[in-house]
Amino acid sequence: MTLLVTVFATLLLTHHGFSSSVNPLDDPDVGLDTIQMIESHGYPCESHNIVTEDGYILTYHRIPHGIDNPVVGTKPVLLMHGASCSSADFVNMGPERSLGYILADKGYDVWIGNARGTAWSRNHTTLDVVTDAAEFFDFSWHEVGYYDLPAAIDYILDVNGDDSLHYVGHSYGTTNFLVLATTRPEYNSKIKLASLLAPVSRMEHQKNQLLVIVAKYIDRIAALADKYHLYEIPLVDQIREIGVSLCSQPAYFSVCEKILFTIVGEDEPEFDLNKIAVLLTNTPSNTGLKQFYHSAQEVKNGGFSQYDYGAAKNLEIYSSETPPSYDISKISSPVALYYGKNDAVVNPEDVAELLSELPNAVNDYLVSFELFNHFDFLFAIDVVELLYTELISVMDKY
Numbered sequence: 001m002t003l004l005v006t007v008f009a010t011l012l013l014t015h016h017g018f019s020s021s022v023n024p025l026d027d028p029d030v031g032l033d034t035i036q037m038i039e040s041h042g043y044p045c046e047s048h049n050i051v052t053e054d055g056y057i058l059t060y061h062r063i064p065h066g067i068d069n070p071v072v073g074t075k076p077v078l079l080m081h082g083a084s085c086s087s088a089d090f091v092n093m094g095p096e097r098s099l100g101y102i103l104a105d106k107g108y109d110v111w112i113g114n115a116r117g118t119a120w121s122r123n124h125t126t127l128d129v130v131t132d133a134a135e136f137f138d139f140s141w142h143e144v145g146y147y148d149l150p151a152a153i154d155y156i157l158d159v160n161g162d163d164s165l166h167y168v169g170h171s172y173g174t175t176n177f178l179v180l181a182t183t184r185p186e187y188n189s190k191i192k193l194a195s196l197l198a199p200v201s202r203m204e205h206q207k208n209q210l211l212v213i214v215a216k217y218i219d220r221i222a223a224l225a226d227k228y229h230l231y232e233i234p235l236v237d238q239i240r241e242i243g244v245s246l247c248s249q250p251a252y253f254s255v256c257e258k259i260l261f262t263i264v265g266e267d268e269p270e271f272d273l274n275k276i277a278v279l280l281t282n283t284p285s286n287t288g289l290k291q292f293y294h295s296a297q298e299v300k301n302g303g304f305s306q307y308d309y310g311a312a313k314n315l316e317i318y319s320s321e322t323p324p325s326y327d328i329s330k331i332s333s334p335v336a337l338y339y340g341k342n343d344a345v346v347n348p349e350d351v352a353e354l355l356s357e358l359p360n361a362v363n364d365y366l367v368s369f370e371l372f373n374h375f376d377f378l379f380a381i382d383v384v385e386l387l388y389t390e391l392i393s394v395m396d397k398y
Helices: 002-012 034-040 099-105 141-160 172-183 185-190 209-216 218-227 236-247 254-264 273-282 290-301 311-318 348-357 383-395
Strands: 046-051 056-063 075-080 108-112 165-170 191-197 335-339 361-366
Touching: 034 056, 046 141, 056 099, 056 141, 075 099, 075 141, 075 172, 099 108, 099 383, 108 141, 141 165, 141 172, 141 185, 141 290, 165 172, 165 383, 172 185, 172 191, 185 191, 191 383, 209 218, 209 254, 209 290, 218 290, 236 273, 335 348, 335 383, 348 361, 361 383
Parallel strands: 075 108, 075 165, 165 191, 191 335, 335 361
Antiparallel strands: 046 056, 056 108
8 A cells, every 4th residue: 555655646746836035845855864953953862772672672763852941841742754754754844844853842851763774773682674674574554553552662761861751643652552551451550641643543535546456456466466476565676766766856747646646635825845855855664565555454354453464374373264343442541533534545434433432532622624635644735734733732631
């Protein structure tokens, strides 16, 4: 699914009608990684290596305090990106519009995650990402929630000294939390508030026909990828390089724009084309394919369940021919949901089902702007007014 999204997005972001007087390559953040971006804006940035129970070495980025206050924030918060993304998602739009900077300036101790397999988290205590690729990438978003998040939460709390933290996830970053809170319910007590942006759990009401078609043939796609030993999205460096180059040229664009909007939902007014080259500097990030197979299963089969290996292997792993469902009733931590009417990935009907199952939902926030799509939670021009003001207002209560 995301392989197609990546390819189409790269093709797409080539002509939207940039003002001829504006060159996206002139943005000083073009070509910078997460650390370089943060430091270039005058904020402190730390890198922390976190080792998971199953041996993955994750690199998380920390903005310990705001630009005008040298005291470390007293309120720890973990920001978690979606699929094919990275910590850059939360700083790409600059200090005025990126959640990482905004929270740091409001007194939060900001930690930004990088899931296993992404550009910053490609090391392991025993496996090599290249020579042991089949084993290294044998994970879906289940393992990110089950292994990555517990290790990260314990590490962050140990460094900060608090006994609980805020969690903010976008897209698959929300799925990771749902996995954690249902399979390791003891971690609910370590969450002050989970704020889920574009929450992905059930995908039964999927209206994006491209995703539906891909899900229909996912078994064949997975078999073909395995045949050619493809375990992660290929050629991401080249995709980013081509994307940055093409997106700076205001020549041929509108048809490509429609391809992207077909995937995430159409919202031309909030789409900041001047930031395209910045976004494509770090996106797509390296990502294992198995997590997309897992999501395709959700679209195809319905429900919100662990990975389906087929009846025989399921019986061996789960002692059942079908994979177990995630029990949302086990989530005792406070959860706030934020979603958009025009999100082509997350249908409000699926969010409503999740909401009905959550024991401790504290906010049900449908963004008022009719065109708000899947990307807008991080990249909309007016994201502060449309979303972050409400988000932070609720966070400040916990």
